[in-house]
Amino acid sequence: MSETQQHDIYPSMTVSTDNKTEKIAPIKLGERLKEIRKTLGLTLEEASQKTGLARSTLSKIENEQISPTFQAMQKLTTGLQIDIPQLFSAPKKVTATGRRDITRNEEGKAHPTSTYEHELLAIQLTNKKMMPFKSKVRARDFSDYSAWIRHDGEEFLLVLSGEITFFSEFYEPVNLQQGDSVYYDANMGHMLISISDDDALILWVTAS
Amino acid sequence: MSETQQHDIYPSMTVSTDNKTEKIAPIKLGERLKEIRKTLGLTLEEASQKTGLARSTLSKIENEQISPTFQAMQKLTTGLQIDIPQLFSAPKKVTATGRRDITRNEEGKAHPTSTYEHELLAIQLTNKKMMPFKSKVRARDFSDYSAWIRHDGEEFLLVLSGEITFFSEFYEPVNLQQGDSVYYDANMGHMLISISDDDALILWVTAS
DNA sequence: TAACAAAGTTTCCTTTTGGAAACTTTTGTT
DNA sequence: AACAAAAGTTTCCAAAAGGAAACTTTGTTA
Incomplete structure (x- = not known):
């Protein structure tokens, strides 16, 4: 369909990753998945083989055309060796601190x-x-x-x-x-x- | 039907474990959800109102008769004010993990x-x-x-x-x-x- | 223990997901 | 530029999820 009927699939939600709970804006699971797949350098086909999900299904998830079942999500996380929080937590928060500390040999x-x-x-x-x-x-x-x-x-x-x-x-x-x-x-x-x-x-x- | 038709909804899944990557029992999402709901002192009906999911749907999820969609899971987490990891890493918090992994020289x-x-x-x-x-x-x-x-x-x-x-x-x-x-x-x-x-x-x- | 209410489960049906294959777009090669 | 191969998207349909209501179980009170 050319008329994207992007009904809001994802409401906002909070995720607590490490120790701090952060409120994350409507999570774009698809977007996030695509990022992960790209950083792993995988094609849809390869990801398909790793996860056992059809290439078409992955495509739809990435483009937020469907909301994967938990089952599918488990296949994703196991197949791509990621853990669930990783799927949700926003990829970056640039805390561009630029600390650096050099310790010379024997000088600790x-x-x-x-x-x-x-x-x-x-x-x-x-x-x-x-x-x-x-x-x-x-x-x-x-x-x-x-x-x-x-x-x-x-x-x-x-x-x-x-x-x-x-x-x-x-x-x-x-x-x-x-x-x-x-x-x-x-x-x-x-x-x-x-x-x-x-x-x-x-x-x-x-x-x- | 009284004869539980328990088709395997959840594939096995490996979670952080010992150095021998161990297969942890399929995560009982339903069981976990029930626990959470109980500790919140909610009935299915109340949980239904909070989450916007039908009472019947919640029942099925708890009894592992269906695998909720991500959408449903989000309604769960927002409605019950829990976060995703909580849904998964359930009865854990076993502080005394005793993992160990040796890597010999040049064998990484x-x-x-x-x-x-x-x-x-x-x-x-x-x-x-x-x-x-x-x-x-x-x-x-x-x-x-x-x-x-x-x-x-x-x-x-x-x-x-x-x-x-x-x-x-x-x-x-x-x-x-x-x-x-x-x-x-x-x-x-x-x-x-x-x-x-x-x-x-x-x-x-x-x-x- | 009958009668009732509340909680939970199952049925039945509609909507949505997930997969195979057709189709389109992108990338590379000659 | 023309084509081939690879990557990605869409279509179509079977299978599974989600909701309303019927049904069953559990708990309470007379």
């Missing part, structure tokens, strides 16, 4: 403990989403710790040099060498010991 | 571009707060880029080997050597080039 802020020698990075910036630091792992034995280390958030760890054993509450210990990395939930008990001749050097990034 | 998922060779780490885990990856910086000149790279979130970068120049929109270029790191807002235009003989190797962690 030292913070020694009995088991680690931490070197905090990027301490000039506050309100960061991530906390990066390098650590020299001095612990050599399980008994160097009194209990699991456990805290909020998620943690990423990369071995910069040496070799360590990574203990965690729900898994068997693993050895990690230079270049190896782990990502884990930090509320799961965890601890590290060096097993190389020299104390291992670790890069750590935490987010909560 | 390759993702080459004209300027970088990215190696994505910890790809088994979804719904991460951070996205870690290593990159070999192939770009050698400003002109290798067509425009500033800019995206949501914050970024932390550590030079694993080699030397780079870090260009950014609001600052003078700086050279970074092995062990040096930067933390910056990724919506500020940025780009990297290698200036060492060998292509520099970078660790990158993004959070948004």
Whole structure:
């Protein structure tokens, strides 16, 4: 039909993405989907194969000619590996802050403990989403710790040099060498010991 | 009909899980909706008035006899003043997830571009707060880029080997050597080039 | 436990979605 | 410019959703 009968398919709605609830103007689900598909570099045909939805159906959804069923939406989210909030949250809010903080090698802020020698990075910036630091792992034995280390958030760890054993509450210990990395939930008990001749050097990034 | 004709409305769906991508039971949207309605102390009739959906329709949704359209879902969320994620991530809030994902050296998922060779780490885990990856910086000149790279979130970068120049929109270029790191807002235009003989190797962690 | 009301379910029918295929537009190639 | 291939849109129809009303179940009171 040439006379677009764009009846308002979408009323306004609120979505709470992370921790803040934001009111989002009438969501253009179709528009949003198209954006996502484009950034994934997919054609309708490819998206069709990934999602199991017909190419024509995808087209109609993108052009807001139909309102997909929940079923269809599930196929979308699973097929394209996105999660539902992503489908709704507006793509951009330009908070063009332009912060930058450089930390030269060995010039972070030292913070020694009995088991680690931490070197905090990027301490000039506050309100960061991530906390990066390098650590020299001095612990050599399980008994160097009194209990699991456990805290909020998620943690990423990369071995910069040496070799360590990574203990965690729900898994068997693993050895990690230079270049190896782990990502884990930090509320799961965890601890590290060096097993190389020299104390291992670790890069750590935490987010909560 | 007393013989429940439960045709599978909801395909299985994977939700953020352990390092072994686990298939979580099909989301019981209906069940969830019923829970919500009950805690709000509403009858189907009242919910019907609030949402504008027929009482019968609500019943069918709750009993998983139909898969609501997105339109219907919006009426639900606006009418009952809930947000979408709430509809899905129902009885969760299991704080003690114990996810863990190890990526051995060089065994991340390759993702080459004209300027970088990215190696994505910890790809088994979804719904991460951070996205870690290593990159070999192939770009050698400003002109290798067509425009500033800019995206949501914050970024932390550590030079694993080699030397780079870090260009950014609001600052003078700086050279970074092995062990040096930067933390910056990724919506500020940025780009990297290698200036060492060998292509520099970078660790990158993004959070948004 | 009969009678009634309120809540919830099912039926029946209309409207809308979703898929296959026809059709149109865009992109690239010679 | 002419054509072919790829990408996207529209059409047509079967299948599924949504609403009104009939029906069933649950709960309350006499």
